[in-house]
Amino acid sequence: MKNKIALVSALAAGTLVMTACSGDGEDGGAAGEEIHWRLGHSYGPESLENRSAERLADNLEKASDGKITVEIFPSSQLGSWEEMQEQMEVGSVDIVIESIGSVERYTDLAGIEGVPFLYEDADHYFETWDSDLGDEIMQAIKEDSGFLLTGAIYRGPRILNSTMPINNLADAEGLKIRVPNQETYIQTWQALGTAPTPLSFNEVFSGLEQGAIEAQENPVNVARFNSFYEVAPYIANTNHLYGSNHFQLWGETYDGWDEETRAMYDEAVDEVSTWSREVALEELDDNVAFLEENGVTFADVDRTEWVEATLDIVDSADPKVQEWVAQIREG
Structure with missing residues (x-):
């Protein structure tokens, strides 16, 4: 895998050099050039x-006086997030919105997100x-x-969204639940007695509708804005993970931008991060109310039995992840 990353890094760096020399300005080379970025994600237009x-x-268009434009492709228009990440490595996609755990296939350190x-x-x-500590983790993930x-x-806590009511851990026995293809997630749901099924996010709705899977786990807003509630009208408030999505870049590409471009990008991202956290917290109750009005039944669960079933998950994690977990629990 590391050999693959090294090869892709070289390809991405080469693409950046050729773009900067060509003068077309698409990827952000010399100062003053027009820059056009393609941003993709798997979430709905209203998400x-x-x-x-x-x-x-x-933000970027205003800060750059129109020199930086971002073309947005929601709802997996550019492929699954896995495919978009691969496109980003070679420069055909510039930004992908996804979580830390989505890069676990590239580094075991990203398993920190999936510790239940x-x-x-x-x-x-x-x-x-x-x-x-948060900055340290992000830097370590970039380097690896x-x-x-x-x-x-900010996404809020992840819940269990299913086609049948789940009121306790026994109800989840054998449940066919979609999980991302990330080892920590798979181990967690195996420990909980379910049958975790790795599946691309863009296949979840049809999987629930056709019975290939019986549940998915994501924050409440995903159940709403990706319309999963239409085919899976039950939610158990497991709150097993908290997390955020991030604007993902290929690190060497970012490092190759000129200083002015990096500064404008950093400032724009910081403003969006502050705004989106406020909105996420404000909209949590609204999302729940919307789902209830549309026939979704919510159930609180006794988290104690769920926690006890997953205590050993961290034991198989990377030693650095175990160190971070200890620091987080102490904090």
Whole structure:
């Protein structure tokens, strides 16, 4: 895998050099050039992810007096997030919105996102990722994977969204649940007694509708804005993970931008991150109300039995991840 990353890094760097020399300005070479970026994600047009992308595009266009434009492709128009990441490595996609865990296939360090029941609540999560430890984790992931994860679009806690009611852990026995193809997620749901099924995000709706899967786990806003509630009208408030999506870049590409472009990008992303966290917190109750009005039944669960079933997950994690987990739990 590291050999693959090295090869792709060389290809991406070569693409950047050729673009800068050509003078077409598409990828952000010399100062003053027009820059056009392609941004892709898997979420719906009304999702907070897409609204954040639109806000980023507006911020950058204003800051650059129109020299930087961002073309946005929601709803997996450019492929699955896995495919978009691969396109980003070679320069055909510039920005992808996804989570830390999505790069676990490139580095075991990204498994930190999938450690279940790591945070007591949202405040604990924010304290962790707003700290120096959060910066340390992001830098380590960049160095080991090649991906630079910038900003944060807060997603809220992940819940269990199913085609049948799940009121306790016993109800979940054998449940065919879609999970991303990430080892930590798979291990977690195996420990919980379900039958985790890795599946691309853009196949989840049809999988639920056709019975290939019986559940998916994501924040409440995903159940709403990707219309999963239409085919899976039950939600168990497991709150097993807290997390954010990020504006992902190929690290060497970002490092190759001129200083002015990096500064405008960083400032634009910081503003979107602050705005999106406020909006996510404000809209949480609205999302729940919308789902209830559209026939979704919510159930609280006794998290104790779920936590106990997954205590050993961290034991198989990378030693650095285990160190971070200890720091987070102590904090």
